[in-house]
Amino acid sequence: MASASAGQADTFPKLLLRNARERSSRIAFRHKDLGIWQSWTWAEVAEQVRSFARGLQDLGLKRGEKVAIIGYNRPRLYWSMCAAQWIGAVPVPVYADSVAEEMAYVLDHAEAVFACVQDQEQVDKVLSIAERLPHLRQMLYDEPRGLRDYDHGKLHEIDKVIAGGRDALKASPEAAAAHEREMEAGSGSDLGIILYTSGTTGRPKGVMLSHFNVITAAEIGCQFDGLNESDEVIAYLPIAWVGDHVFSYAQAIVAGFCVNCPEGPETVVDDRREVGTTYAFAPPRVFETMLTITMVRMEDAGPLMRKMFHYFLGVAKQHGEKILNGESVPLGARLLYKLGDILIYAPLRNRFGLSNIKVGYTAGEAIGPELFKFYRSIGVNLKQLYGQTEAGVYITMQPNGEIKADTVGRPAPLVEIRIDDNGEVLYRSPSIFGGYFKDPEKTAETMTADGYVRSGDAGFFDETGHLKIIDRAKDVGKLSSGDLFPPKYIENKLKFYPNIKEVVAFGQGRDYATVALNIDLTAVGNWAERNNVVYASYQELAGHDLVYDMIAKHVDEVNRSLAAEPLMGGAQIRRFLILHKELDADDGELTRTQKVRRGFIAERYAPLVAALYDGSDIADISTEVTFEDGRKGVISARVKVRDAKTYPVTAPTPARAA
Amino acid sequence: MNVESMNVTGEPLHRDKGEVLLSVDNISLRFGGVKAISDVSFDIRKGEVRAIIGPNGAGKTSMLNCINGFYHPQEGQITYKGVRRAKVKPHQAAADGIARTFQNVALFKGMSTLDNIMTGRTLKMHRNFFWQALRHGPAMTEEIEHRKVVEDIIDFLQIQHIRKLPVGKLPYGLQKRVELGRALAMEPELLLLDEPMAGMNLEEKEDMCRFILDVNNQFGTTIALIEHDMGVVMDLSDRVVVLEYGRKIADGTPDQVKANQAVIDAYLGVAH
Numbered sequence: 001m002a003s004a005s006a007g008q009a010d011t012f013p014k015l016l017l018r019n020a021r022e023r024s025s026r027i028a029f030r031h032k033d034l035g036i037w038q039s040w041t042w043a044e045v046a047e048q049v050r051s052f053a054r055g056l057q058d059l060g061l062k063r064g065e066k067v068a069i070i071g072y073n074r075p076r077l078y079w080s081m082c083a084a085q086w087i088g089a090v091p092v093p094v095y096a097d098s099v100a101e102e103m104a105y106v107l108d109h110a111e112a113v114f115a116c117v118q119d120q121e122q123v124d125k126v127l128s129i130a131e132r133l134p135h136l137r138q139m140l141y142d143e144p145r146g147l148r149d150y151d152h153g154k155l156h157e158i159d160k161v162i163a164g165g166r167d168a169l170k171a172s173p174e175a176a177a178a179h180e181r182e183m184e185a186g187s188g189s190d191l192g193i194i195l196y197t198s199g200t201t202g203r204p205k206g207v208m209l210s211h212f213n214v215i216t217a218a219e220i221g222c223q224f225d226g227l228n229e230s231d232e233v234i235a236y237l238p239i240a241w242v243g244d245h246v247f248s249y250a251q252a253i254v255a256g257f258c259v260n261c262p263e264g265p266e267t268v269v270d271d272r273r274e275v276g277t278t279y280a281f282a283p284p285r286v287f288e289t290m291l292t293i294t295m296v297r298m299e300d301a302g303p304l305m306r307k308m309f310h311y312f313l314g315v316a317k318q319h320g321e322k323i324l325n326g327e328s329v330p331l332g333a334r335l336l337y338k339l340g341d342i343l344i345y346a347p348l349r350n351r352f353g354l355s356n357i358k359v360g361y362t363a364g365e366a367i368g369p370e371l372f373k374f375y376r377s378i379g380v381n382l383k384q385l386y387g388q389t390e391a392g393v394y395i396t397m398q399p400n401g402e403i404k405a406d407t408v409g410r411p412a413p414l415v416e417i418r419i420d421d422n423g424e425v426l427y428r429s430p431s432i433f434g435g436y437f438k439d440p441e442k443t444a445e446t447m448t449a450d451g452y453v454r455s456g457d458a459g460f461f462d463e464t465g466h467l468k469i470i471d472r473a474k475d476v477g478k479l480s481s482g483d484l485f486p487p488k489y490i491e492n493k494l495k496f497y498p499n500i501k502e503v504v505a506f507g508q509g510r511d512y513a514t515v516a517l518n519i520d521l522t523a524v525g526n527w528a529e530r531n532n533v534v535y536a537s538y539q540e541l542a543g544h545d546l547v548y549d550m551i552a553k554h555v556d557e558v559n560r561s562l563a564a565e566p567l568m569g570g571a572q573i574r575r576f577l578i579l580h581k582e583l584d585a586d587d588g589e590l591t592r593t594q595k596v597r598r599g600f601i602a603e604r605y606a607p608l609v610a611a612l613y614d615g616s617d618i619a620d621i622s623t624e625v626t627f628e629d630g631r632k633g634v635i636s637a638r639v640k641v642r643d644a645k646t647y648p649v650t651a652p653t654p655a656r657a658a
Numbered sequence: 659m660n661v662e663s664m665n666v667t668g669e670p671l672h673r674d675k676g677e678v679l680l681s682v683d684n685i686s687l688r689f690g691g692v693k694a695i696s697d698v699s700f701d702i703r704k705g706e707v708r709a710i711i712g713p714n715g716a717g718k719t720s721m722l723n724c725i726n727g728f729y730h731p732q733e734g735q736i737t738y739k740g741v742r743r744a745k746v747k748p749h750q751a752a753a754d755g756i757a758r759t760f761q762n763v764a765l766f767k768g769m770s771t772l773d774n775i776m777t778g779r780t781l782k783m784h785r786n787f788f789w790q791a792l793r794h795g796p797a798m799t800e801e802i803e804h805r806k807v808v809e810d811i812i813d814f815l816q817i818q819h820i821r822k823l824p825v826g827k828l829p830y831g832l833q834k835r836v837e838l839g840r841a842l843a844m845e846p847e848l849l850l851l852d853e854p855m856a857g858m859n860l861e862e863k864e865d866m867c868r869f870i871l872d873v874n875n876q877f878g879t880t881i882a883l884i885e886h887d888m889g890v891v892m893d894l895s896d897r898v899v900v901l902e903y904g905r906k907i908a909d910g911t912p913d914q915v916k917a918n919q920a921v922i923d924a925y926l927g928v929a930h
Contacts, residue, residue, distance in 0.1 A: 034809035035821065145814065146872050266819035 010188030011211040013049065013086040015253045017183075020046035023229055023256050029075040031261040032271055040075065042256065048162055049079050053086035054179055055165030056114065059138050059156065063088035066110045066194065070094045070103070070126070071118025073235040073261045076142045076158045078249055080116040085192060085211070086183045089114075092194045092206070093240040095592045096122065097585070099626065102592075104129040106196050106204055109438065111135045116158065120146040123155065188212035194437050195242050197389045206437030207242075207389045217392030217431040218250035220413050224397055225359045229256035231278045232356075236268045241593065242389040243363065247281045272353030280357055283364035285594055287382070288371055290352055292498040296526045312340035313377075320345075320377030325401055345378040354380050361385050364593060366469065366488065368496030369405035376403065384408050386469060390446065390453050391415070392431035396467045407466035417467065418452060424473040425459045426452040475598065477508035483570025485513055487598060490571060493561065497554045498523040502583045502590075504601050505573075506609055512574040514612040515555070516605065518582050519547060539637055542578045548642055551578060555644045569649030575612050576644055577619075579605070580637035586626045611641050678737075679704040679848060679880050680725065685734035687720055687904075694720040695731065695904045702848065707874055708882045709891045711915075712901035713924060718884045719761060721901070722850045725882070726758050727751040738848075753781055757846035759837045761853045761884075767826030771836050774825055775811055778843025779804040811839045815869060831862035838869065842877075849873065851883040855890055863887065867894060892916065900924070 009015045019028065024043035031038050040048070061067065067084040069091050071077050081091040092110045094103060096118065103125060107115070113135050115126055123141055130136065140156045141147060147155070169176045192211035196204040221227065235248035252259045257279070262271035269290070272280075298309050319333045329337075349355050354375075360382045362372070367384065375382040381400070386408035387393040395417070398409035411417045415429040428451050435443040446454050458473040470476055471488040479485050487505040490513060494503045501520040507513035519542055527550070528535055535541040559572040583589040589601055602609055604623060611619030622636035681701035687694045695717045702708045710718045723729040725736065727746035736743050738754065746754075757778070765774050783790070783804065789797035812818055815835050820828055825836050834854060841849055854870065855863045867890060873879050885891050891898060892912040900908040900921050908918040915921055 034806065034813055035818070036809075146868075146876065148876060263818040264816065270819070 010215070011085060011183075011186040011190065012082055012192065012215075012250070012253055013053075013183045013186065015215070016042070016046050016049060016082055019253065019256050026229055026256065027258045028252070028256075029078070029259050029261065030275070031075050032263045032267070032274075035263075037260075037274070045075075045079065047166075049082045049086060050179065051162045051166035051169060052079055052083035052158070053165065053183070054169050054175075055161035055163075056080075056083055056089070057087050057179075057182075058164060058168060059114070059161065061087060061089050061114055061138075064191075065089050065114070066092050066112045067114040067116060068092050068094050068107050068110065068112035069116045069239065070122045071096050071116075071142065071239070072265065073237075073239055073244070073248065074118055074142050075259075075261055077116060077118065077239060078235075078259065080140070080158070081193070081249060082253075084114075085186065088182070088186050088190065090191050090194055092196070093238075093245065094196070095238050095240045097238075098592060099586055100125050100129050102204070104132045106206075107133050107136065109204075110194060110196075110206060113137045114140065116140045117142070119143040123147060123150070186211070188215065191434070193245065195245060195389050196240060205439060205442055208434045208437050209392055209431075210434060213392045213431045213433060214246065214250045215254060216414070216429075217246055217394055218254040220394050220415075220431065221246065221397075222251055222255045224399075224413060225279070227251060227255045227257060227279060231255065231257035231358070232260060232275055233257065233279050233281070234260045234262060234268065234272050234275055234277050234353075236262055236265070237281070237283075238592070242387070242393050243281055246393045247279075269353060273350065275353075276356040277353065278356050278358045280354065280360040282360070282362060283593070284362050284367035284371065285365070287362060287367070287375060288495075288498075291371060291374060292520060292523050294348070294351070295498055296523055299526065299530065309344060312344040313374075315340050316345060316377035317373070320379065321373060324376055324379060324381065325403065341379065348378055349380060352380075357381065359383060363387055365595060366492050367405075368492055370496050372405045385412075386467060388453075388455060390433045390455075391427060391429065392433065394429075394431070395425075395427050395455070398466075402464075402466070404466060407462060407468045409466055411467070416452075419460060420454075422473065423458040423460065423470075423476070425455040425457050425467065425469070427455060428452045479507055479513065479570060480509055480511050481570060484568065485571050486568065489568065490515065490558070490562070490573065491596070493558045494554060499527070499550060500554060502596060504583075504596050504598055506598075506602060506612060507571065510613060513571045514575045514609075515573050516577050516579050516601070516608060516612070517551065518542075518579055519551070521582070524550075538582060539580045539635070542580055543637070543640060548578065548640065551576070552642060552644060559644060559646055563647035563649050572646040573644050574646060575641055577608060577612065577639050577641045579608075580621065580639050581623065581625065581635060584625070587624075608639055608641075611639075617641055677704045678702070679739060681737045682721075682725070683735050683737070685721075685724060685731045685736070687717070687724060687729055687731045693904050695724070695901075697734070698901065698904070698906045699734075700899045700906065700909055702880060702882055703897075704880055705874070705878055706880060706896040707870070707894050708880075709895035709898045710882060710884050710901065711886075711888075711891055711898060712907075715903075716901040717904040718901055719852055720904075722758065722852055722882070722884065725751075725848075726756050726850060749781075752844060755844075755847035756850065757841035757844040757848070758850035759834070759841050759852060759854060761856065763830070763833045763837055765825045765833060765837055765840070768824055770822050771817060771820050771825055771828075771839075772808065772812070772822060774836055775808045775839045775843050776804065778840040779807065781844065807845075808839075808843060811842050814842075814872070815839050831858050831865075834858065834862075834866065835869070838866075838873075842873065842879075845877075846879060849879050849881045851881060851885075853884050853886065855885060855887055863890065870894060 009018045019042040025041050027039045028042040028045045029040045067089050069077055069080055084091045092112055094106050117123055138154050140158050140161055142158050144157050169179060188211045190211055191208055192214050193209050194206045196206050233248055237244040248259050260275045262268045298306055315336050319329050319337050322329050323337055357380055360380055363385045383398040383403055386396040394412040395415055396409045397412045415427055418426045420426055432453050456473055457469050458471055458476045459467050459469040462468055471486045475487055477485045485507040490505040491503040494500050499520055500517055502518035503515050505513060505515045521538055528541060533546055555573050555576050562568045562572045585592055590596055607621050608619050619639050621639060622634055625633050625635055678701045683699050685698050686696045710721060712718050724731050727748045730745050785797040785800050812821055817835055820832060825833055855866050874881050898912055898915045900915060902924045907920040908915050
């Protein structure tokens with residue numbers, strides 16, 4: 001049933017050729033380059049990929065070998081995945097912003113023989129670790145800038161490889177026919193791609209997905225939301241992430257829609273506006289940043305503008321979501337909302353580049369309910385999904401009309417879910433992975449005998465059949481009093497405030513819960529400017545008393561709301577501090593997908609954690625930081641600790657794990 | 659699409675750092691009784707990165723001003739591309755292929771990044787005022803060609819995201835980058851950079867270094883730069899000339915200069 005619509009085409013190269021036949025003149029890829037959107041039709045892309053595959057073969061790439069793909073979202077890098085698949089090689093996308101150390105591990109573990117990279121920066125990075133990569137034979141790059149004087153013995157420009165392949169195919173019809181046969185030889189059950197999970201804990205693991213797995217996953221999503229060839233997406237998330245692979249590669253090829261590659265990471269917002277994407281995908285962080293910037297800019301707007309903005313946001317908060325959900329709303333409110341739409345919401349959606357949006361997804365982390373409701377209230381059909389690399393992304397999704405801020409929806413089509421005795425979510429579907437690359441032990445740990453995958457997340461179904469995720473199963477802990485301590489739940493509540501960027505909660509086995517947090521430099525910096533607070537660095541601003549006062553208010557509000565929830569009331573925050581440096585993936589404090597690594601942070605900032613619990617008002621700390629080029633430095637600081645007020649819990653606290 | 663197309667000559671650039679592009683012979687410059695430069699000689703070879711360093715008030719900026727014709731030295735002569743120059747005006751120097759950036763950013767603050775860089779193309783635009791005002795026909799064709807060059811530069815300097823923003827609103831580091839872009843838009847043979855990294859943080863400096871090396875590497879542009887950050891100077895430059903109180907006290911490779919006692923004294927002071 002899964003690949004019924006794909007018919008015979010059971011691999012991505014075959015699907016690409018189907019697109020080239022059936023929708024040859026539709027635009028498949030766009031890339032904004034030199035200020036102009038360059039575009040390629042499906043027929044052209046198929047031609048490029050065909051030649052590229054031949055070029056790779058001529059360089060010595062063989063069936064079953066691995067090709068690392070490193071860089072920002074560029075058409076040629078997506079094509080390199082398909083070209084590798086054409087001749088039965090396996091693409092391994094790698095996070096482009098990994099430091100050399102992490103990259104060396106993944107490339108070596110994957111036994112990559114080729115590397116297709118974006119530019120000089122990545123070429124340099126790979127060259128710097130080349131002696132640790134005995135398997136690596138050839139490197140290809142997309143952008144030639146700065147690479148003129150490099151030794152081109154093992155280094156090739158992608159464009160030239162494509163041109164070489166094209167010439168070779170043109171020169172002999174037999175070669176061309178053999179090349180087609182090479183592609184036909186691939187089948188759906190072949191290993192299609194290895195995606196390395198960013199590893200919240202330990203070393204990254206290589207998730208092996210077959211063509212069939214990925215195509216099935218892509219179809220689940222396409223059917224669920226009615227995606228078709230007229231849709232437009234913007235590709236800006238790391239290509240190594242399963243979300244981007246499914247949304248910007250697999251679904252684009254399955255449904256035949258257009259993938260737009262922005263000029264660079266900084267231009268995404270403008271580029272998204274220009275394209276007018278109909279289908280969007282972003283981690284909560286992106287939505288959060290957009291909202292923060294808007295709120296900050298509104299503070300600088302004229303008083304009339306500001307009044308109007310806040311008034312109509314109020315209206316939207318009251319009625320917007322109900323209107324989007326098709327519930328009954330009084331006529332007056334409807335008219336008022338319509339007026340707000342003309343004056344505020346539509347321009348706002350336009351600003352966000354969400355005017356044409358059909359459906360937008362947020363996943364990767366829990367989204368703050370207020371943030372989620374904000375976007376829905378201004379008419380953006382934002383939904384949540386719960387997914388994992390091991391599942392080929394989809395586990396649960398929210399059907400239209402059944403959107404709730406605090407659940408992640410019903411099981412996706414074809415997916416079966418079971419809740420284990422310890423509260424862990426287990427799932428099974430045709431799209432689940434075939435195992436971790438070269439790690440049968442971990443595979444056995446993760447897969448049950450009856451074919452379910454352990455998600456590692458704790459959750460439960462609510463009375464309407466929607467799944468609610470609390471936290472990582474092993475992270476949901478208890479305070480020494482026996483009260484439930486869900487760290488992520490607390491962190492997310494705080495992170496909703498625009499002034500707070502990152503939060504780490506402590507409390508497992510302790511007497512009470514505490515948090516260490518990062519302020520958001522954009523929001524707090526703007527506040528500082530308006531309030532004549534002088535500061536020279538993040539560190540100085542973070543330690544300012546007025547900033548502490550402001551954050552104390554937020555903590556207080558969170559405590560109030562925790563007190564109102566019977567299960568969570570025991571986990572109110574007793575003490576907090578503002579960290580002297582921003583948590584950074586380069587220092588190993590966040591994962592590459594920007595999730596906090598709680599255990600690592602607790603270790604690294606041990607003196608601060610101790611101060612949170614020994615009652616002292618001040619603590620000294622010095623930490624080592626890693627710069628992007630791998631150099632290290634040390635920063636020291638004196639950090640203040642504050643107490644927060646707690647509230648009596650409104651209902652008794654049943655001490656049981658969720 | 660092709661970044662290399664910026665190399666307008668179209669042929670591969672070989673950087674033989676031998677041929678003298680510009681030579682300065684026995685130059686002296688006075689403002690009334692103040693001697694800004696006295697009897698300084700050095701040369702700049704084709705394709706090299708030449709640094710001019712020295713303590714404050716040593717006459718470094720005055721030297722650049724002499725080279726691009728803003729000041730006229732009372733004594734001595736400057737030979738550029740084998741031609742001895744009498745009094746050159748800055749715009750003639752520009753037409754001859756000498757471009758520069760300034761110590762204090764000198765951009766049109768109200769104009770966008772794109773327009774600022776476009777002004778660097780002025781000397782290369784040949785349609786008359788009438789056509790340009792109409793922005794039609796040949797003037798339009800010409801503008802498109804120039805826009806292409808400018809877009810190449812924007813891509814090269816990675817400033818796509820600020821293409822349409824007024825430069826006055828940009829942080830200082832980016833303004834410096836725009837200024838470099840404007841100088842590059844002239845497709846200069848000799849690029850004079852007056853403290854390109856002043857007031858930048860470490861990351862911005864690293865980026866700027868990268869750009870300077872890339873310009874030198876990719877377009878074969880000869881670069882003369884004034885810079886105070888010694889780490890930068892020693893890393894970037896092929897040869898360094900050191901000035902103090904208007905006099906040349908050393909000239910040579912970074913290593914030679916580093917070891918020179920006169921330079922060490924000038925920078926660290928001497929016990930009297």
